[in-house]
Amino acid sequence: MLDQRDLQKCIHCGLCLQACPTYVSTGQEVESPRGRIYLMRQAVEGRIQWAQARVHIDACMGCLGCQTACPSGVPYATLIEGARAAVEQRARTPFQRFVRQQAIARFTNPTQLRLMLRMAGALGIRRTPRWMARLLGAGESVVRLPHLPQQAWRPTQSVYPARTAQPRARVGLLLGCAMQVLFGRVHRATVGMLTLAGYEVHIPRAQGCCGALWVHNGYPQQARRNAQRLLKAFREVDYIAVNAAGCGSTMKEYGLLFRETPLHAAAEQFAQRVRDVHELLADAELPDPPREDSLTITYHDACHLVHGQGIREQPRALLRRLPNLKLVEMDGAEMCCGSAGIYNLLQPRLARDALQRKVRAIQQTGATIVASANPGCTLWIQQGLQEAGAPVEVLHPMEILAKAYDAMP
Numbered sequence: 001m002l003d004q005r006d007l008q009k010c011i012h013c014g015l016c017l018q019a020c021p022t023y024v025s026t027g028q029e030v031e032s033p034r035g036r037i038y039l040m041r042q043a044v045e046g047r048i049q050w051a052q053a054r055v056h057i058d059a060c061m062g063c064l065g066c067q068t069a070c071p072s073g074v075p076y077a078t079l080i081e082g083a084r085a086a087v088e089q090r091a092r093t094p095f096q097r098f099v100r101q102q103a104i105a106r107f108t109n110p111t112q113l114r115l116m117l118r119m120a121g122a123l124g125i126r127r128t129p130r131w132m133a134r135l136l137g138a139g140e141s142v143v144r145l146p147h148l149p150q151q152a153w154r155p156t157q158s159v160y161p162a163r164t165a166q167p168r169a170r171v172g173l174l175l176g177c178a179m180q181v182l183f184g185r186v187h188r189a190t191v192g193m194l195t196l197a198g199y200e201v202h203i204p205r206a207q208g209c210c211g212a213l214w215v216h217n218g219y220p221q222q223a224r225r226n227a228q229r230l231l232k233a234f235r236e237v238d239y240i241a242v243n244a245a246g247c248g249s250t251m252k253e254y255g256l257l258f259r260e261t262p263l264h265a266a267a268e269q270f271a272q273r274v275r276d277v278h279e280l281l282a283d284a285e286l287p288d289p290p291r292e293d294s295l296t297i298t299y300h301d302a303c304h305l306v307h308g309q310g311i312r313e314q315p316r317a318l319l320r321r322l323p324n325l326k327l328v329e330m331d332g333a334e335m336c337c338g339s340a341g342i343y344n345l346l347q348p349r350l351a352r353d354a355l356q357r358k359v360r361a362i363q364q365t366g367a368t369i370v371a372s373a374n375p376g377c378t379l380w381i382q383q384g385l386q387e388a389g390a391p392v393e394v395l396h397p398m399e400i401l402a403k404a405y406d407a408m409p
Ligand code: SF4
Pocket: 019, 020, 021, 022, 023, 031, 032, 033, 036, 059, 060, 061, 062, 063, 064, 065, 066, 067, 076
């Protein structure tokens, strides 16, 4: 629900404009945060239909760069989620809603996602099919399908003991959907680093999706259904460790997701225990790393880590602990790469534009590795670098750290 008081916080100063990737690409006021807030206000006050605002609400990446830039405290995350829900309900046909829900449901179900990617691999399909892009209203298909890893990592234990006699705390690791299908190696590295830092890591079986894609695309009810499973699964641990920016930022907002429902207090309590893995490691003591590989790295700030959770320094500080590692900052490290959940499927032109800016910035650093802590960014940046012929690897900070510390379980 959009709150008039939140909308009225915008004082139209325009300080957010240059932080907005869609404004930078188009130069149009209606594709800026200020323009979108104005449209939302008009729709809420009944001066325009949501159908008139839809195209501009759809074009928003939900990156929250504007929220960080705003001096007036406009809660843009809440506004865009409310606007998206209103657009889904009032400005799409039942068929359009059905198609979008089917797409999200398939992507967030690990078994179905794995099966789809396996079938696509067997049939030699390299990109999301054109019919799918058309059904989703995208016009063209630009997203390459990722390869399934040859060896998927599945946890062999439900608890990984800390490497110290007295664990610092019990943490439950979120496996997620795309993360467990495509980035088992990141989970493995995360378990290695957390146990090295003295945490006892629990991996509850009955987990599932955190609901981020649902909530970011205007379906809070479906997001709540997913979230309820997590509330149960992580009852017994002190913290919930998350290594995917979009999931962590959504889970820290479960209190808002469940407001005015009987589960509000439980959701708030859960949200307070959610920690990004970099936060957990930054708070812990780590030994000196045994390996001293020379690396030149640049760090991409995933939007939902930097703007959604305010985590900017911790990953950089952890990487800087590695001797012989040179961290070179890229221009616009905090600017969205255009992946933005399934945005690159839905809005190919603007997503590509953002990707090209990101790839250029990475190439200018001379780095051979980009650190990225969100699966969508990793895949999209990897695609952009490969298309540009740039020999740069994209790795999660946990992978870089676990290798340097010899910490893989
Ligand atoms: S969320 Fe990102 S794309 Fe959307 S208005 Fe804000 S800065 Fe622009």
